[in-house]
Amino acid sequence: MLLNAFGANPQHLRGFSAESGRSQIQIETKFKLIPSPDEMKKHHRFLTAEPHPAGSERNNELARYIADLWKQQGWEDVTIRRYDVLNTFPREVSCELVSPIRYQTSLREEPYDIDPDTKNPRVQSAYTGLSASGEVTAPIVYAHSGNPEDYDLLRKNGIDVKGKIVMVRYSNPYSYRGFKALTAEREGAAAMIVYSDPQEDGFKRGKVFPDGPWGPESHIQRGAITYDFMVPGDPLTPGWASVEGAKRIPIEQAKSIPKIIALPMSWHDAKPFLENMGGPEAPKDWQGGLPIKYRFGGNARAHVKVDMDNSVRPNYVVEARIRGSEFPDEWIVLGNHRDAWEFGAVDPSSGTASMLEMSRAFGELKKQGIKPKRTLVICSWDGEEVGLTGSTEWGEQFAEELTSKAIAYINVDSSASGPNFRPDAVASLAPLIVEVSRSLDAPSGKSLYEEWKASLSRQKKETRDSVMVDTRIGSGSDHTVFLNFLGRPTIGLTFDGPYGVYHSMYDNFYWMNQFGDPGYRYHALMSKLWGVLALRLANADILPFDFAFYADNVRQFVDELQKKSDPQKRFDFKPLLARIAQFESEAQVLNRAVERKLESEKSDSRALSGLNQQLMRVEANWLNPDGIPGRPWFKHILYAARYTYAHLELPGLTEAIEKGDWQVASQQGKILEGALEKNAALLRAATAEISR
Numbered sequence: 001m002l003l004n005a006f007g008a009n010p011q012h013l014r015g016f017s018a019e020s021g022r023s024q025i026q027i028e029t030k031f032k033l034i035p036s037p038d039e040m041k042k043h044h045r046f047l048t049a050e051p052h053p054a055g056s057e058r059n060n061e062l063a064r065y066i067a068d069l070w071k072q073q074g075w076e077d078v079t080i081r082r083y084d085v086l087n088t089f090p091r092e093v094s095c096e097l098v099s100p101i102r103y104q105t106s107l108r109e110e111p112y113d114i115d116p117d118t119k120n121p122r123v124q125s126a127y128t129g130l131s132a133s134g135e136v137t138a139p140i141v142y143a144h145s146g147n148p149e150d151y152d153l154l155r156k157n158g159i160d161v162k163g164k165i166v167m168v169r170y171s172n173p174y175s176y177r178g179f180k181a182l183t184a185e186r187e188g189a190a191a192m193i194v195y196s197d198p199q200e201d202g203f204k205r206g207k208v209f210p211d212g213p214w215g216p217e218s219h220i221q222r223g224a225i226t227y228d229f230m231v232p233g234d235p236l237t238p239g240w241a242s243v244e245g246a247k248r249i250p251i252e253q254a255k256s257i258p259k260i261i262a263l264p265m266s267w268h269d270a271k272p273f274l275e276n277m278g279g280p281e282a283p284k285d286w287q288g289g290l291p292i293k294y295r296f297g298g299n300a301r302a303h304v305k306v307d308m309d310n311s312v313r314p315n316y317v318v319e320a321r322i323r324g325s326e327f328p329d330e331w332i333v334l335g336n337h338r339d340a341w342e343f344g345a346v347d348p349s350s351g352t353a354s355m356l357e358m359s360r361a362f363g364e365l366k367k368q369g370i371k372p373k374r375t376l377v378i379c380s381w382d383g384e385e386v387g388l389t390g391s392t393e394w395g396e397q398f399a400e401e402l403t404s405k406a407i408a409y410i411n412v413d414s415s416a417s418g419p420n421f422r423p424d425a426v427a428s429l430a431p432l433i434v435e436v437s438r439s440l441d442a443p444s445g446k447s448l449y450e451e452w453k454a455s456l457s458r459q460k461k462e463t464r465d466s467v468m469v470d471t472r473i474g475s476g477s478d479h480t481v482f483l484n485f486l487g488r489p490t491i492g493l494t495f496d497g498p499y500g501v502y503h504s505m506y507d508n509f510y511w512m513n514q515f516g517d518p519g520y521r522y523h524a525l526m527s528k529l530w531g532v533l534a535l536r537l538a539n540a541d542i543l544p545f546d547f548a549f550y551a552d553n554v555r556q557f558v559d560e561l562q563k564k565s566d567p568q569k570r571f572d573f574k575p576l577l578a579r580i581a582q583f584e585s586e587a588q589v590l591n592r593a594v595e596r597k598l599e600s601e602k603s604d605s606r607a608l609s610g611l612n613q614q615l616m617r618v619e620a621n622w623l624n625p626d627g628i629p630g631r632p633w634f635k636h637i638l639y640a641a642r643y644t645y646a647h648l649e650l651p652g653l654t655e656a657i658e659k660g661d662w663q664v665a666s667q668q669g670k671i672l673e674g675a676l677e678k679n680a681a682l683l684r685a686a687t688a689e690i691s692r
Ligand SMILES: [Zn+2]
Pocket: 337, 347, 348, 384, 413, 414
């Protein structure tokens, strides 16, 4: 049973006594007045004026722009950190259909008069980050989404892809293109073309650019294929930072570097290939949005040449802080990546624009003499698109400090591509997000809380408070090092909507102003939301974690695994469930003690500092120093991502059960039990600390 996890209590903000809650509301009210859509739009125009991939001069210039701005805004210790890491730029990418007809692909996106940015000569052609270099002429096979089951089906139809070029599509359900590349590599394919089928993000979904938000005929979804699901960050320094003098492993030993040639393609370029594929007709669910019969292949041959410059170049992380007035050694870390495949209006510059107005608001408060009790650390990451590189290197460099000081990390990658609020968080912080959403006004005039519920019900999703925040966290953005490597609680925030131009040059200023967020109202809402969440964590008397809700979530994960498991029940879930019940009951006792403490008196946050130190340690207890089997970098035992980037709960145990490896399953079960026991004891000690 949940104890008050989501109840709105007008008397108390979660973690605040009545008195400190009142002053917190005053601070938040001042804060929320500051972020301005017009200022945001100015930043956004500048950020999206030129393509700015990681390692480019323009992206480095933006690093200096952000650093200068933070200094002007009044942030302290503004520092630009340099990491020398693998980058990825195309020298030459070409692809030609050679039989049964000849067709030379353009690998370019078409300009439109209405949008001058689409004529920028510095927009690059189609390329795939960290593709191998090479050249091949070979038969071509259509492999649907390029997932393992697709190759099984090809095999059943007598088709082998060894030495061939596979053509796959960005699929629904989504799987990370790096997983498609690894699968093609394992199948022995010589090269992989991944194209955007209109079924997924084009005219089958709605109006296309420049008349609508979906991808037009020539849009290309760029992106990296780095195997960062094995280990993220610079492939040559797995688990440590790429700082000056760091040891680097030989490139042949790097697990996260693909060995396959790959390139992305628009459906404009892919269509002649699909039309001339030949061979048996592919099944119904392999058919896409083009008015042709999709076939497995048999007649067609293509020539692919990819020559990449994947050399070491600097990436720059910009970092700044506002030191806490009472607890300078407790940090709330806020971050967004800066690098984009091209203009990156949504991904990531919408987040960057929101961040720069949030940081201005914190600077203004500071000028008014209002400083947070705990330290705010803000970061502009680099190389996220290549392999979560900047945040990973930074997290690895400051691992020790972050483990003892970081209370939470709040990530905003894309802040707004539409009006639908979609937060994710470790379960202990989910109730805080729901609470904060009640205190923000959405553009509709309703509260964010109400607008969020309405948007969920429009999308035919559940609207109960307890399921509104997604507590199943996969990978694919900069929270990864914090959660999976450092065991710090994370929150991810975004507003989304129809968005078919992801990683193409049409993800630009025009698109944002026509479709994504005209008026920048959701950008501004994000600045406020992000800032208020940071302020709640920074100023709370007692850190606003809800571990009873966490326990309930972990039980759900176990229940689901149990339902999916072997009916012969070769893994005994009972001891694990007993440990969860114990952790939950300690958490409920603690929640009641916290409530009493906050109601009984005006609280003295200094006296509560020992308690907060204990609460901060819970997340790190979910780490196993050995990591999950086969992926030692991923240390969190509740959360990880599959190779597809899909969320994967209880990763060690789940993967062992899926493989039927009962010995490993039993070991992983014991590790979970141990962590639950440790955390139950920690919460018991925390309750004792309150009652002292
Ligand atoms: Zn992004």
